[in-house]
Amino acid sequence: MVTTIWAGGRLRGPDEPVLTAVDHGLTVGDGVFETCAVVDGRAFALTRHLARLQASARGLGLPPLPLDEVREGVDAVLAAAGSDAGRLRITVTGGPGPMGSGRFAPAEQRPTVVVVAAPASGLRTSRAVRVPWVRNERSPLAGLKTTSYGENVVALGRATAAGADEALLADTRGRLSEGTGSNVFVETGGELLTPSLETGCLAGITRALVLEWSAQAGLPVREAAPDELPWAVLDEVVAGRAGLALTGSIRNVTPVVELDGTPVAAGELSQQVRALVEARMADDLDP
Template identity: 70%
Template sequence: MSDPARPVIWSDGRLRSPDEPLATGVDHGLTVGDGVFETCGVVAGQAFALSRHLRRLARSAHGLGLPAPDVDEVRAGVSAVLAAAGPDAGRVRITLTGGPGPLGSHRFAPEDAHPTLIVLAGPAPRSPVARVARVPWVRNERSAVAGLKTTSYAENVVALAEAYRQGADEALLANTVGELCEGTGSNVFVERGGELLTPPLSSGCLAGITRELLLEWGAEAGLPVREAAAGELPYTVLDEAPSGGLGLLLSGSVRNVAPVVALDGLDLGVGEVSAAARTLFEARMAQDVDP
């Protein structure tokens, strides 16, 4: 039986010990953050929405200029780690890097590239609610990697540390033109005027899988959930929250759909549409593990 405190690791066709070296010190994912990844929640022992995550992994790899991952190989790794982790698994992480490379930002020629693929399974404590804080940093919606799920996560580490310093568990970021964008590892929805709105992808936010499913399932169920128009959700909209003018909701592959109960240390109520969205998502997720 696996130790629930330690991840189960797979790479290069087999399970690995947590103490076993897997990547060289000149792996481009380590030296310059040249890599992409996906994280899936685990439902009934299976990676939730794995097909959608694999499609996004391929899109991110293409956007970064990495070779497309071998989908069959990734699926084999996912199956292996989940079988070994058993009921302790709460999440699966798939990481693809450029593999060994120069010390600078340039890569080896494609014919000389040997990407690194690592699949992990481990625990994932969940909370039914979220507490968020505003931070002073912004997303660059015109970045070369905007909308890609890359391993270059230093900005998120700094922003999330500030949120934790304020007693929150997620940070909310604007983009460079003052629009509400996203969290460090989540998408955000604003409940306002009887509907749930989420920033458009043009804001620079990640095309979250949970976000995508909530928009689809909400539309099918007649729930008033939609993508906002460009400029419809300025970052200053958050100023309306403390007075009860709006509610907030976070979505992500581990947290699923979580109403926000505090902003900058001030309590928020859970809106009717947010509560309905959470109920809907949990029900649909239980019905189909790979929608």
């Protein structure tokens, strides 16, 4: 896999060190990131991704992001990667810090910016499993896209071991929340519903575009009320009485065709929405 790396103001070799051993992103996961699809050499929906990156940084208590540096890195890696780039990751950490969870004084903080471009292989359908762990909707990190991803690594490992590509999580109140790296949509009663942000799920960029573009197209797609999608709705999917789809920046919209090892049908509305998103993406790379 060809990977292009930018850090510290210049392009780096794949084996070249870019972080100090005391970078707070490395020692305590004190950082935020965004992953964008790359379409025709450009980062898709970059404006939205940078806005969410800023929001995550504020929520984590990081200093204002050096957006000029971020954009410089984005331009550099996309130019260097050329047609090999299919995905772009922007990571900003708290920079060098103490060995514990505390940070240096604001005047001493020096954020680390790393931008990476790499190929991507998109999925057309997904296979998912339910896992026994929950998303804590009351966590201070709920709704933030941070580098503290250990819970997702463990949950996705469970899914991969079961032959799936995504793990689904409830929140602490027994409501459907999200996947480890995706938002969830349930096709039921002639509608396509996604869990409320109150469940602690991430406000996904693709999730937002699905809601906006579907409304403009007159499709029955909406955010559910906070308690409208209980965890048990996945039993309806397994029984064939409901459908399921996942959304994300690289997967776009992928209907789920297997849940917990049981084949399930891709919903007609989910497939309509996938076609809509693909068409709209082709029309506007920074919606």
